Amino acid sequence: MAILVRERSKITTKGQTTVPKAVRRALGVSYGGEIAYVVDEFGRVSLLKAEEETDPVIEGFLAFLAQDMVRNPANIAAFPADLAERMTALTDGMNVDLNEDIDGAVTL
Template sequence: MLAYVRTEDIALEADSKLTERHQTTIPASIRDALHLTGGDRIHYKLLSTGDVLISRYRETEEDHVMQSFLNFLAQDMMNNPQSIKPLDLSRGYELVAGMDVNLDDEIIDED
């Protein structure tokens, strides 16, 4: 999930009004941009800033634990940029020294 939205990333903006029953109509320009038609589902993401991202709903098998971890990392990187250091591959090379590694091999689940 995005932690913030940069102004230069905004391609289109529109407004709509909330009815007494807490409903709204998605403006035609947004419906067209998202290729929405009647009966389609939409997905909302509430950002920590109070802003909301709206997108077409997509059926996915999202790994919520991984997504939470990635969100944590993104937030930590934004809050503590001084802690970001280049990756030292020498330790990785030590860990695989003497191993036959083929990056084109398929990864299989060995029970």
């Protein structure tokens, strides 16, 4: 295994440390970015750029839906027109910017 970057960093009394610039650059993270620590069975620690985590339950459900749609294509139908009309009526006059940040906490 070739070593590309080797840096040292002290840990403060609060358990904090600075990720050296060369390491941040190698990971492709900057201010506000997230990193993940991975500890293997030998006690080695890897530092990775944190990726969007997926929920294994949701992933399993989505896989089930995909398989079901392949097995039962007759069950796939157009969105009911009356439901679409009702949704349109309920949201009439509302302006939604899908790129706008959400203020406050979000509970799902």
